[in-house]
Amino acid sequence: MQVRVPLRDRPYTVHVGAGVLAQVGEIACRAVTAPATKAFIVADSGVPHAVVAACEKSLADRSLLPVTTSVTPTERNKTWGTLQSLLSQFAQARLDRSDLVIALGGGIVGDVAGFAAAVYRRGIPVVQCPTTLLAMVDASVGGKTGINLDLPGAGLMKNMVGSFWQPVAVIADIEVLRSLPAREFRAGLAECIKHGLISAHADEPGLLDWTAASLDRFAALEPSALSELVHRNVSFKARIVQGDEREEAPDQEGGRALLNLGHTFGHAIETLPNLSPDQDPSHAPLLHGEAVALGLVAATACSASLGLCPTTLLDEVRAILTRAGLPTRVAGLPPDDALITIMGHDKKARGGSMRLVLPLGGGRARVVSDPPRDAIAAGIAAMRG
Numbered sequence: 001m002q003v004r005v006p007l008r009d010r011p012y013t014v015h016v017g018a019g020v021l022a023q024v025g026e027i028a029c030r031a032v033t034a035p036a037t038k039a040f041i042v043a044d045s046g047v048p049h050a051v052v053a054a055c056e057k058s059l060a061d062r063s064l065l066p067v068t069t070s071v072t073p074t075e076r077n078k079t080w081g082t083l084q085s086l087l088s089q090f091a092q093a094r095l096d097r098s099d100l101v102i103a104l105g106g107g108i109v110g111d112v113a114g115f116a117a118a119v120y121r122r123g124i125p126v127v128q129c130p131t132t133l134l135a136m137v138d139a140s141v142g143g144k145t146g147i148n149l150d151l152p153g154a155g156l157m158k159n160m161v162g163s164f165w166q167p168v169a170v171i172a173d174i175e176v177l178r179s180l181p182a183r184e185f186r187a188g189l190a191e192c193i194k195h196g197l198i199s200a201h202a203d204e205p206g207l208l209d210w211t212a213a214s215l216d217r218f219a220a221l222e223p224s225a226l227s228e229l230v231h232r233n234v235s236f237k238a239r240i241v242q243g244d245e246r247e248e249a250p251d252q253e254g255g256r257a258l259l260n261l262g263h264t265f266g267h268a269i270e271t272l273p274n275l276s277p278d279q280d281p282s283h284a285p286l287l288h289g290e291a292v293a294l295g296l297v298a299a300t301a302c303s304a305s306l307g308l309c310p311t312t313l314l315d316e317v318r319a320i321l322t323r324a325g326l327p328t329r330v331a332g333l334p335p336d337d338a339l340i341t342i343m344g345h346d347k348k349a350r351g352g353s354m355r356l357v358l359p360l361g362g363g364r365a366r367v368v369s370d371p372p373r374d375a376i377a378a379g380i381a382a383m384r385g
């Protein structure tokens with residue numbers, strides 16, 4: 001299966017299916033205009049060695065000399081240190097502007113390797129090879145790359161430094177999901193449910209219902225269900241990104257900013273070290289997708305408190321998240337004021353105003369600037385366990 005991302009200056013293809021990673025050499029060669037001689041693989045340390053080796057072989061078969069480095073994907077590592085280390089290694093490997101970066105891993109590796117590719121020699125091509133469900137359905141498509149900023153007093157600020165740098169191709173091989181821990185797989189479903197809640201903005205009505213009806217097939221890793229899940233979500237995201245590549249649409253139009261549904265609440269709790277999805281402290285901190293799931297609950301409750309959606313939507317959102325095995329409440333959240341301060345630092349703020357994406361029901365959402373404090377507090381209250 002293929003999805004075309006039809007951007008005016010940098011169109012590219014997302015290849016979806018079982019076993020497509022074995023074609024990375026061929027796909028990479030076709031995707032670049034100038035012939036490359038080297039391919040620098042930034043491999044997620046959690047990806048099985050056999051997957052990395054298959055990728056290296058496919059590149060070598062196409063006369064692309066593979067050089068591989070490994071990155072341990074933590075939010076703490078998605079910072080300057082890793083970026084600098086990658087850039088130094090690119091230079092040591094003597095990559096030039098026609099050579100390729102292959103980002104082989106989850107969203108953390110995709111973001112930091114993509115950003116390194118964006119700034120090395122003012123930009124070299126990157127092929128995104130997502131290996132988590134979350135990276136396949138969301139992070140690898142659309143060109144957002146970046147790192148977190150560790151701001152004294154404010155903690156780790158998610159994705160504060162980055163660049164729009166579109167890949168030359170994306171390869172989503174659903175076979176690699178077999179080794180993904182179940183908790184990580186469920187975290188990816190949170191972004192799919194988010195897409196379902198805004199699907200009417202990209203002419204994908206029914207995405208949420210289809211996702212809800214197919215959860216058992218996803219959990220069983222049924223290949224046709226997984227391919228369709230990735231294909232539908234990538235098609236959806238491609239349409240949104242095509243309309244507003246750099247998230248510049250005015251608030252009343254929504255545009256790409258709608259993809260941030262749940263993320264302002266979610267980012268505020270994602271980097272808090274002690275939060276666990278299931279009361280077991282050994283499971284702290286939350287994964288990105290788990291924080292997004294809780295953020296979807298908070299955004300829906302906030303919207304309901306403003307009368308923007310029916311209160312039944314909150315029940316529906318909780319029900320589908322619970323069926324997907326995702327948290328809808330979390331114990332140990334800091335006081336409202338502390339969370340609202342962190343939310344105010346979110347990079348989606350504009351002109352000092354907090355901007356929240358709130359669901360309206362029927363697959364629609366809208367951007368609300370400076371929502372009243374009571375409404376934000378209602379959102380936070382809905383997440384408290």
Ligand SMILES: NC(=O)c1ccc[n+]([C@@H]2O[C@H](COP(=O)([O-])OP(=O)(O)OC[C@H]3O[C@@H](n4cnc5c(N)ncnc54)[C@H](O)[C@@H]3O)[C@@H](O)[C@H]2O)c1
Nearest residue numbers: 046073106107108131132134135138139144176179180288
């Ligand atoms: N750029 C974007 O548009 C965008 C969109 C959404 C999320 N993100 C970012 O993505 C990140 C989250 O990504 P994620 O959920 O993929 O998490 P992740 O990158 O932390 O990976 C999750 C875990 O799975 C392991 N792993 C990866 N592939 C595996 C495989 N095939 N088998 C076994 N283990 C495997 C990793 O080693 C890691 O431990 C966050 O930093 C988030 O901000 C970016």
